[in-house]
Amino acid sequence: MVSKCVMIRQKRQVAKAWGLGLAVYLLASLATGWAQQDNPNPGAQQVVAPKESSTPTATPEQPKTRTSDYTVSPEDLLDVQVMDVPEVSRTYRVSSNGFLTLPLLPQPIPAAGVTLDELSRVIATKFHDAGMLSNAQVTVSLKETRYHTVLVSGEVMKPASYPIFGPTHLIDILVEAGGLAPDAGNNAVIMRGDIGQREDEENSTGTDGINPSANGQSFSLDIRKLIATGVDRNNILLYPGDRVTVQRAALIYLLGAVTRPGGYVLNESRQQITAIKALAEAGDVTNVAKKEKIVILRRDPSSPSEERVEIPVNYKAIVKGKMADIRMKPDDILFVPESAKTKAWHAAAAAATSVVTNGGAALLIYH
Secondary structure, X not given: OHHHHHHHHHHHHHHHHHHHHHHHHHHHHHHHHHHHHHOOOHHHHHOOOOOOOOOOOOEOOEOOEOOOOOEOOOOOEEEEEEOOOOOOOEEEEOOOOOEEOOOOOOOOEEOOOOEHHHHXXXXXXXXXXXXXXXXXXXXXXXXXXXOOEEEEEEOEOOOEEEEOOOOEEHHHHHHHOOOEOOOEEEEEEEEOOXXXXXXXXXXXXXXXXXXXXXXXXXXXXEOHHXXXXXXXXXXXXXXXXXXXEEEEOEEEEEEEOEOOOEEEEXXXXXXXXXXXXHHHHOOOEOOOEOHHHOEEEEXXXXXXXXXXXXXXXXXXXXXXXXXXXXXXXXXXXXXXOEOHHHHHHHHHHHHXXXXXXXXXXXXXXXX
């Protein structure tokens, strides 16, 4: 009877072990199936990522450019792609004398002065004539250029050189430069490059009545209205090699007994500013100001050295409306002198206040 019980117990242990093994097997099978569903190509996990190529490639911030009318210039950086020939497909720098040297070709190729499409055909022909490729598929793209840019400087938010590959309106360049800076004036000076000068000479009516060539290489334009509306006769065409300099607005200066002395931009919104309005922007005069002695110091253009003349400002009469206010001009200095007696009285009053305050504190501590 005992041996029979032992046999039954052994059979139960075997059955449990077999059941546990079956469960483990089923779970392993299910896990494998799930892994295959998540990764239909398990071998792909073993592929080592290739190293980054040292050859510069185009990025979203620096896209390659293909323009049918763009002509290659010396020192341009070009991306040359030859189908099924990876040994040649990479970026190349055009030499300073305008030639492009490619591996496998015995001689450099004249590149400067031809379009990208023309250069593509020339390279394909060179490979064919050399007996290397019977039907070469070549694509040439521009990655970087040093000559086809417009330099924007002065009072703009992002002064820099901006690439252009053909005639581009002034408003588009200014928008790309982030617009005008807060202290920008009304005018921009345009300095023409060689291309712009030729275009002006060939088509003097192309700027809608403006003839920049009449003033030589450079001329000035009012750009405030252009920026505000986007439509203006000053929205001229710019060409590669041009330079745009946005001038700083003129300044007026408030000095002496004013709350916030310093220079103030005389931009378009302040073109009609007067002496009293200027004082208001500067926080008005201080309590030690000698109001009856306020003067405007203005340059005299008739003077050989442009010495400044004094223009009295009757502060009280202007404030009361008994006298017309005086309009400020660029580079004016509005000077408010201090009253020595008033300043001394205020200094004495401040000292007395300090003594009383300190004495009160001492008395309070004493008690």
